[in-house]
Amino acid sequence: MGSSELSWELADHPRLPKGKTVAVVILDGWGEADPDQFNCIHVADTPAMDSLKKGAPEHWRLLRAHGTAVGLPTDDDMGNSEVGHNALGAGQIYAQGAKLVDLALASGKIYEGEGFKYIKECFNKGTLHLIGLLSDGGVHSRLDQLLLLLKGANQHGARRIRVHILTDGRDVLDGTSIHFVEILENELLKLREKGVDAQIASGGGRMYVTMDRYENDWGVVKRGWDAQVLGEAPFKFQSAIEGIKKLREDPKANDQFLPPFVIVDDNSKPIGPIVDGDAVVTFNFRADRMVMIAKALEYENFNKFDRVRFPKIRYAGMLQYDGELKLPSHYLVSPPEIKRTSGEYLVHNGIKIFACSETVKFGHVTFFWNGNRSGYFDSSMEEYVEIPSDTGISFNVQPEMKALEIAERARDAILSGNFHHVRINLANGDMVGHTGDIKATVIACRAADEAVKIIIDAIEQVKGIYVVTADHGNAEDMVKRDKSGQPLVDKDGNVQILTSHTLHPVPLAIGGPGLAPGVRFRRDLQSAGLANVAATVINLHGFEAPDEYEPTLIEVGGN
Ligand SMILES: O=C(O)[C@@H](CO)OP(=O)(O)O
Numbered sequence: 001m002g003s004s005e006l007s008w009e010l011a012d013h014p015r016l017p018k019g020k021t022v023a024v025v026i027l028d029g030w031g032e033a034d035p036d037q038f039n040c041i042h043v044a045d046t047p048a049m050d051s052l053k054k055g056a057p058e059h060w061r062l063l064r065a066h067g068t069a070v071g072l073p074t075d076d077d078m079g080n081s082e083v084g085h086n087a088l089g090a091g092q093i094y095a096q097g098a099k100l101v102d103l104a105l106a107s108g109k110i111y112e113g114e115g116f117k118y119i120k121e122c123f124n125k126g127t128l129h130l131i132g133l134l135s136d137g138g139v140h141s142r143l144d145q146l147l148l149l150l151k152g153a154n155q156h157g158a159r160r161i162r163v164h165i166l167t168d169g170r171d172v173l174d175g176t177s178i179h180f181v182e183i184l185e186n187e188l189l190k191l192r193e194k195g196v197d198a199q200i201a202s203g204g205g206r207m208y209v210t211m212d213r214y215e216n217d218w219g220v221v222k223r224g225w226d227a228q229v230l231g232e233a234p235f236k237f238q239s240a241i242e243g244i245k246k247l248r249e250d251p252k253a254n255d256q257f258l259p260p261f262v263i264v265d266d267n268s269k270p271i272g273p274i275v276d277g278d279a280v281v282t283f284n285f286r287a288d289r290m291v292m293i294a295k296a297l298e299y300e301n302f303n304k305f306d307r308v309r310f311p312k313i314r315y316a317g318m319l320q321y322d323g324e325l326k327l328p329s330h331y332l333v334s335p336p337e338i339k340r341t342s343g344e345y346l347v348h349n350g351i352k353i354f355a356c357s358e359t360v361k362f363g364h365v366t367f368f369w370n371g372n373r374s375g376y377f378d379s380s381m382e383e384y385v386e387i388p389s390d391t392g393i394s395f396n397v398q399p400e401m402k403a404l405e406i407a408e409r410a411r412d413a414i415l416s417g418n419f420h421h422v423r424i425n426l427a428n429g430d431m432v433g434h435t436g437d438i439k440a441t442v443i444a445c446r447a448a449d450e451a452v453k454i455i456i457d458a459i460e461q462v463k464g465i466y467v468v469t470a471d472h473g474n475a476e477d478m479v480k481r482d483k484s485g486q487p488l489v490d491k492d493g494n495v496q497i498l499t500s501h502t503l504h505p506v507p508l509a510i511g512g513p514g515l516a517p518g519v520r521f522r523r524d525l526q527s528a529g530l531a532n533v534a535a536t537v538i539n540l541h542g543f544e545a546p547d548e549y550e551p552t553l554i555e556v557g558g559n
């Protein structure tokens with residue numbers, strides 16, 4: 001039976017009432033780890049989160065937020081916002097992009113699909129361009145997948161290949177970009193030895209070039225366009241390794257923010273602009289930071305910046321990045337078909353939804369939450385509010401970010417009585433954690449905690465229920481550690497700052513005056529993860545969860 005024939009009607013929960021306002025708060029990048037000076041959540045003053053934990057074993061627990069619990073290939077994979085919010089919103093665990101690409105490459109099916117056949121048409125006369133994040137972080141892309149794709153594309157006819165790299169330093173240690181470029185150069189050399197004209201053509205740091213999201217700053221995408229498509233950039237080098245070494249000589253340089261550069265030949269001519277008749281693949285599997293560049297590459301009508309030239313190319317994404325917009329229209333691997341998410345169920349069952357975050361996380365509580373789908377399920381039942389993020393600064397400069405504004409909008413939505421379900425994401429722990437600035441991250445954690453307090457107070461007033469959790473770890477551990485947990489130091493004796501997410505579990509707290517007496521966490525689901533939250537929230541709205549969902553975390557004990 002197709003899913004459209006399944007009913008959307010949820011059964012009444014036998015013990016739990018309807019009509020309570022439920023606030024769902026996602027602390028982005030807020031894991032649980034042992035306390036020490038690199039645990040910014042521990043160092044920060046966080047009275048609201050502390051009080052949720054203290055003495056409340058029935059209403060506070062940990063959840064798995066990484067690896068197979070959220071559909072990633074292995075339990076060595078750290079969690080991230082995409083898979084975390086997908087699991088939270090969908091209540092089911094789907095094999096995610098990273099895994100699907102692994103399988104398609106291993107079986108060779110990637111080369112038999114419509115997307116590859118489409119770009120292959122250009123291999124005879126045109127160049128194949130590969131654009132994406134160069135690291136083994138596994139959040140947006142993976143180097144090993146790129147290398148397999150390079151090899152496979154060549155075996156299937158690509159004779160001229162240009163790679164446009166985006167340096168990481170966010171999912172991996174800062175300064176590791178050189179290492180990844182060396183590995184890539186090695187592979188390109190092997191291809192050249194076989195007579196393939198394969199080279200790196202341009203580059204730049206992921207946070208400054210190409211990988212913006214949720215339309216926070218189109219200037220980022222434009223810088224990428226200029227380098228990748230037009231072959232224009234403020235820096236020109238004869239090799240990417242030489243270029244990155246040069247750029248990193250600036251003491252403030254950082255892989256995440258390297259300026260755009262193009263590789264030029266002996267005559268200072270860029271070696272790989274994208275021109276009519278070329279094929280382009282964006283090789284990131286994760287959606288949010290590819291949607292904007294996909295629009296620039298695909299849309300005939302486009303007014304976000306002056307593209308100067310709009311080459312007639314064949315473009316495919318590694319995945320389709322937006323299922324609602326069908327963007328891009330060609331892709332190498334089908335994305336996970338995330339269906340029957342909790343948001344869609346709730347609106348079908350009369351629950352009015354308010355969702356809010358600031359720009360840099362706005363799509364997390366809407367697009368990701370709803371299974372990588374943009375827009376409303378039912379605009380008469382939902383309101384999504386985006387608070388504009390600061391632009392043009394690194395978030396350690398303003399670590400409070402928009403936590404207060406988000407909390408106030410959520411408070412107003414709660415007190416208005418117009419919504420049953422109020423959902424927010426607080427970006428601080430994650431966005432400031434990624435900067436590696438420990439002092440600023442401590443301030444960030446405190447700001448997020450203050451926002452939690454505002455929401456809990458509002459829930460008290462309307463006799464509602466709160467659910468506070470996180471999507472993955474980040475701020476709770478800011479240092480790279482050895483196997484025994486000791487901080488690692490570099491050759492100068494400095495600790496190695498960790499800018500990435502972590503493998504730690506995240507807290508889940510429930511409470512509020514609306515929580516029915518006897519509601520408590522079950523004890524039989526010790527290894528539960530983020531996907532168990534959706535059924536729990538649906539129960540708290542007074543419904544039984546759908547059968548296909550991961551089990552609820554709560555039970556109603558005797559009085
Ligand atoms: O910034 C991002 O793109 C990722 C890290 O690569 O973080 P998050 O998953 O929290 O959005």
Ligand SMILES: [Mn+2]
Nearest residue numbers: 028029081471
């Ligand atoms: Mn996140």
Ligand SMILES: [Mn+2]
Nearest residue numbers: 029430431434
């Ligand atoms: Mn993050």
